Amino acid sequence: MIFTTSLLSILLALVVFAFNWKVNRNALFLSMLMILIGSSQLRHYLTFNATEPFWLAILINNPSPLWSMIGACLFFYVRNVLTDRFEFRKSDLLHTIPFWVSLVGILPYLFTPFAHKIEVANLFIRHMAAVKDVDFNWLMAHEVSLKIRFTLQIGYALACLWMLAGFKKRRTTDVNRPQAQRGIIHKWLIAVSVFVLLDALYLMIGVNIYFDKPSLARDMPIYYPALYAMGVTITCIPSLVLIFPEILYGIPRLRDTPSLLPPTPALEISDVTPSSEAIPPTPAASAATTESSGSRGEDPFIELGQRVIDYMDREKPYLRQNFSIEELAEKLDVPRHHLYYCFNNVLKKKFVVLRMEYRIKEVKKCLLEADLETSTLEAIGGSCGFASRSAFYRIFTEQVGCSPGEFIEQHKRPE
Numbered sequence: 041m042i043f044t045t046s047l048l049s050i051l052l053a054l055v056v057f058a059f060n061w062k063v064n065r066n067a068l069f070l071s072m073l074m075i076l077i078g079s080s081q082l083r084h085y086l087t088f089n090a091t092e093p094f095w096l097a098i099l100i101n102n103p104s105p106l107w108s109m110i111g112a113c114l115f116f117y118v119r120n121v122l123t124d125r126f127e128f129r130k131s132d133l134l135h136t137i138p139f140w141v142s143l144v145g146i147l148p149y150l151f152t153p154f155a156h157k158i159e160v161a162n163l164f165i166r167h168m169a170a171v172k173d174v175d176f177n178w179l180m181a182h183e184v185s186l187k188i189r190f191t192l193q194i195g196y197a198l199a200c201l202w203m204l205a206g207f208k209k210r211r212t213t214d215v216n217r218p219q220a221q222r223g224i225i226h227k228w229l230i231a232v233s234v235f236v237l238l239d240a241l242y243l244m245i246g247v248n249i250y251f252d253k254p255s256l257a258r259d260m261p262i263y264y265p266a267l268y269a270m271g272v273t274i275t276c277i278p279s280l281v282l283i284f285p286e287i288l289y290g291i292p293r294l295r296d297t298p299s300l301l302p303p304t305p306a307l308e309i310s311d312v313t314p315s316s317e318a319i320p321p322t323p324a325a326s327a328a329t330t331e332s333s334g335s336r337g338e339d340p341f342i343e344l345g346q347r348v349i350d351y352m353d354r355e356k357p358y359l360r361q362n363f364s365i366e367e368l369a370e371k372l373d374v375p376r377h378h379l380y381y382c383f384n385n386v387l388k389k390k391f392v393v394l395r396m397e398y399r400i401k402e403v404k405k406c407l408l409e410a411d412l413e414t415s416t417l418e419a420i421g422g423s424c425g426f427a428s429r430s431a432f433y434r435i436f437t438e439q440v441g442c443s444p445g446e447f448i449e450q451h452k453r454p455e
Contacts, residue, residue, distance in 0.1 A: 111196025
């Protein structure tokens, strides 16, 4: 179970990083945290259950400097999510001191022949109690280095919980953050911090038992089933990313950024009307933010939703085939994860859906106004942002219920 969940955690971390690095760069610290804890749990599993020495020889001590950064990764992730910024300050280099100390300490072991590491791995497999006398770190005893690592991890986890407690007291007065999202993320950050804390406590207890009673080594999971069960449980927590993907948005905080567009009055649903019976209402009409005007005012990103709709109506960027959410974020001068939150929670639709609705609306207008003797349906689709004739016909038919030619026959009246 631990082996499977550890590999799943590492794989999930890589997926989170690959697909969310451009959306919210704080996914870097979350991914690093999940990879480090997953690999640590994997090493722990192999210590008790490996029958072949190869992978155990790789994981026994070589990654230990990286594992000393688990607490720091948690701190960077929690801090950056709470401030809604991706940053690494010069003072943050102090948090890397445990990494460098550990790296210097294990340098002799790192450069030993791999055959020696295979021997150590076989020693784990055959006579685990004897491994406590192996010289892994020339600066300090192996027991001391392990306890320092887990103590640091516990300290970072407690510091993050303290930081989250202070944020909870202040969050009720911060009107620039969406209340529902910050509640979800606050709970998620608490869960992650407690997860890291339990992981460190679990390993610290295991280290104490091992060095106090090395004869128990191989049978430790049998004599301490609760300890083993906790190890299984805490490796499952990263799977919450799959169940609640909104945690990757973080807690967006509205910032005072200069708009590239002239100010416009607040957009109300009732202000949007179709220009003709043949043309459906603008997508802004269906961009409902919440069910009532009272609840709408609670989300500070209503204004950003209005800016998105205004920009689409005014500049018509969707007419370009390569128009993307990255370009929209650049034009509106807002972080990309703010737009993702806005589309999912304010406009209640994805960016690609909104872009498609605007293109369909523009195509309908052009089909009714175009002179088909001098223009083709394919050219009209291309001028409205569709990349190919097949995509144009397929999307138009799916959304409207008829082909472009049939739409013209149904709606275009003779002069």
